[in-house]
Amino acid sequence: MGALSIRNVRKSYGETHILKGIDLEIDKGEFLILVGPSGCGKSTLLSMIAGLDSPTSGTIHIGDRDVTHELPKNRDIAMVFQSYALYPNMNVAENIAFGLEMRKVPKPEREKAVARVAKMLQIEHLLARKPGALSGGQRQRVAMGRALARDPLLFLFDEPLSNLDAKLRVEMRAEIKLLHQRTRTTTVYVTHDQVEAMTLGDRIAVMKDGVVLQFGSPDDIYARPATVFVAEFIGSPAMNMVQAQAGAQGVVAQGVTLPTSAAQQAATKPGQKVIYGLRPEALNFADSGVAGEITMLEPTGPETYVSVQTAAGMLVVRSPGKVLYQVGDRVHLAWGTHDVHLFDAESQKRLAD
Incomplete structure (x- = not known):
C-alpha cells in the first residue's frame, strides 16, 4: 500500500456529481500534483484527503490507515492554504508554533522546531513580526513553516502561490521544490497552473469534470497525452x-x-x-x-x-x-x-x- 491511496472516491450534492470515481495511489516521498481548470473537483478532493469534507462513497488511506471518516487532527497531515490562514494577533514564531502548542508539545521542543524551520526558510529575522508587517512571499514562507514544524506524514498545498505576483511565484515554486528535496515528505499539491504542475510534480493527475483523465509523470503526460483536453491543457503555447x-x-x-x-x-x-x-x-x-x-x-x-x-x-x-x-x-x-x-x-x- 502506498503513502496515500484514494479508491473510487465519489462526491455528490443531491443530483450534482462533483467527483465521479477517483482512483489514485502515490508512494512515500512522492510529490503529487492535482491539476485542472476551475470546477474540476481538485480542491474538493484535497479537502477530503485533509478531512475537511467526507466522500459520498469510496475510501482514503494514509499509509495503512483508513482515514476516510477520521477527524483532520487524527490524520497526521499539515495543510498550506491559498489564503495563508495566519493569526494576525500572533507573531511569526507563535504562528509557526501554534499547531504544536495545540498538540501540547513541550515548549523546548516547540522552540527547537521553530528555529529549525525558520533557518530552513530563511525567516529567522522575521520571528518577532506580526503577519501584517510581512510581504506576500514572507507570509507564504510562514504558512509553510507552520506546516513544516509538524513533520507530518503528508503535506497538502491548496493553490499556495496563486495570490503572488509572477516573479515571486517563480521564486516560491523553487523554494517548495527545494523543501521537498530536503524533507522528502509525501506531498499533494493543487493548482490550475500547468507550469507549476510540470516543474514540481513527480506525478500529475489531470482532472476535468470530476474525473482523472490521465495520471502519470510529467514526461509521460507531455509526450503522450491521453486525450485532446490533456494535450491542450499541458504545454505552453498549447x-x-x-x-x-x-x-x-x-x-x-x-x-x-x-x-x-x-x-x-x-x-x-x-x-x-x-x-x-x-x-x-x-x-x-x-x-x-x-x-x-x-x-x-x-x-x-x-x-x-x-x-x-x-x-x-x-x-x-x-x-x-x-x-x-x-x-x-x-x-x-x-x-x-x-x-x-x-x-x-x-x-x-x-x-x-
Missing part, C-alpha cells in the same frame, strides 16, 4: 490541433496530406474523423513541406512564437531566439511523424503512436 480525416494514403486536412507513422495509419479507418496534434516546438521552417503565410510574431526574448496560416489550418511555431521572418512572409513547415499526436475526433482519445 498544442496545435488540426481537424482532419483519415484516408487510404494518410491523414488529410482541407486537401493537405499530413504525415503519419505506419502505426497511426493502421489505427485509423478511411473516412474516420481525427484530430492531428503537433507541439509548437516540433515544427521547423524548411525548404519544402506544408506551405503557409506568417500572420503574427510574438517575441518573448529567448524564443519567438510564429503563427502561420496554412491550408490545413493555423499552426503556431515555437522557434528559439529571434526569427528573421516578417508578417506576410511565405514559408514552409516540416516535422517528423514521431512528433505527431493523433486523436479520434469523436471520443477525443489518443490513437496509436
Whole structure:
C-alpha cells in the first residue's frame, strides 16, 4: 500500500456529481500534483484527503490507515492554504508554533522546531513580526513553516502561490521544490497552473469534470497525452490541433496530406474523423513541406512564437531566439511523424503512436 491511496472516491450534492470515481495511489516521498481548470473537483478532493469534507462513497488511506471518516487532527497531515490562514494577533514564531502548542508539545521542543524551520526558510529575522508587517512571499514562507514544524506524514498545498505576483511565484515554486528535496515528505499539491504542475510534480493527475483523465509523470503526460483536453491543457503555447480525416494514403486536412507513422495509419479507418496534434516546438521552417503565410510574431526574448496560416489550418511555431521572418512572409513547415499526436475526433482519445 502506498503513502496515500484514494479508491473510487465519489462526491455528490443531491443530483450534482462533483467527483465521479477517483482512483489514485502515490508512494512515500512522492510529490503529487492535482491539476485542472476551475470546477474540476481538485480542491474538493484535497479537502477530503485533509478531512475537511467526507466522500459520498469510496475510501482514503494514509499509509495503512483508513482515514476516510477520521477527524483532520487524527490524520497526521499539515495543510498550506491559498489564503495563508495566519493569526494576525500572533507573531511569526507563535504562528509557526501554534499547531504544536495545540498538540501540547513541550515548549523546548516547540522552540527547537521553530528555529529549525525558520533557518530552513530563511525567516529567522522575521520571528518577532506580526503577519501584517510581512510581504506576500514572507507570509507564504510562514504558512509553510507552520506546516513544516509538524513533520507530518503528508503535506497538502491548496493553490499556495496563486495570490503572488509572477516573479515571486517563480521564486516560491523553487523554494517548495527545494523543501521537498530536503524533507522528502509525501506531498499533494493543487493548482490550475500547468507550469507549476510540470516543474514540481513527480506525478500529475489531470482532472476535468470530476474525473482523472490521465495520471502519470510529467514526461509521460507531455509526450503522450491521453486525450485532446490533456494535450491542450499541458504545454505552453498549447498544442496545435488540426481537424482532419483519415484516408487510404494518410491523414488529410482541407486537401493537405499530413504525415503519419505506419502505426497511426493502421489505427485509423478511411473516412474516420481525427484530430492531428503537433507541439509548437516540433515544427521547423524548411525548404519544402506544408506551405503557409506568417500572420503574427510574438517575441518573448529567448524564443519567438510564429503563427502561420496554412491550408490545413493555423499552426503556431515555437522557434528559439529571434526569427528573421516578417508578417506576410511565405514559408514552409516540416516535422517528423514521431512528433505527431493523433486523436479520434469523436471520443477525443489518443490513437496509436
